[in-house]
């Protein structure tokens with residue numbers, strides 16, 4: 001018996017030496033640009049379940065992207081997790097990603113327009129119109145589209161953030177994909193002519209501007225209204241959010257512009273198999289509920305409900321644009337910046 005124990009102990013020692021020498025210790029390195037406080041709890045759950053240690057490198061998207069690009073093939077990053085398909089697409093265009101997110105679990109969870117082999121959507125959001133019910137009539141909004149934001153009837157009534165913002169780049173890239181660059185260039189000029197002010201502030205600041213009477217309509221992402229209503233951003237923003245209503249554009253044609261938080265597989269990922277496992281975990285109902293309750297995004301998968309704040313104030317019954325591939329946001333990003341800049345969109 002004692003001899004057997006000794007053998008087992010020796011074997012365990014050899015195995016652990018082998019593991020450290022050949023770095024087969026199970027881990028995964030995430031470069032994370034998302035709302036990281038809440039996401040940290042989720043990664044702890046993954047470790048408990050799989051024994052795979054998650055090394056979380058939190059930072060702003062720009063800094064993380066720079067580091068991944070500088071480290072190149074030697075990058076320690078396995079996954080880059082960020083908001084906006086345009087960012088994942090731009091990293092792909094720079095050659096920073098590799099294929100491999102193609103497991104049956106991923107493909108069955110995520111509709112094809114919301115993923116590529118190199119990055120996949122893990123939570124959804126829509127970029128929509130918010131309006132003042134006091135100053136905007138139902139008739140004015142009837143059949144409203146993104147294209148309609150350039151209609152002169154909105155002159156001096158529209159707020160939207162800067163052209164350097166990734167959400168706007170992706171929205172405009174989707175318009176280029178659907179309507180062509182020339183039509184979108186003309187559209188951007190119309191939008192700039194309709195602006196109530198020079199673009200300033202984040203998405204929540206646009207909603208605040210409508211609440212304050214500075215503008216009648218604003219463009220902002222869905223989860224911000226729920227975040228403001230939750231009170232997490234203070235009573236002033238909560239009160240402002242109650243003064244606006246949400247409108248989902250393009251319901252009579254391709255549907256409302258959708259975007260995602262995405263997880264991208266980095267080229268040279270030292271722990272590729274674990275990275276795939278983590279992405280699969282992020283697409284389970286358990287993880288999806290965690291996202292929807294903490295960030296007020298829409299779930300990426302079927303069968304999970306968004307937060308009640310989203311369901312009650314934004315609704316679920318809208319047509320999503322499932323046709324425009326989100327990969328086009330990265331592909332048309334340079335053209336989007338070009339048309340916005342040419343139009344004088346600050």
Ligand SMILES: [Fe+2]
Nearest residue numbers: 083203221224
């Ligand atoms: Fe955001």
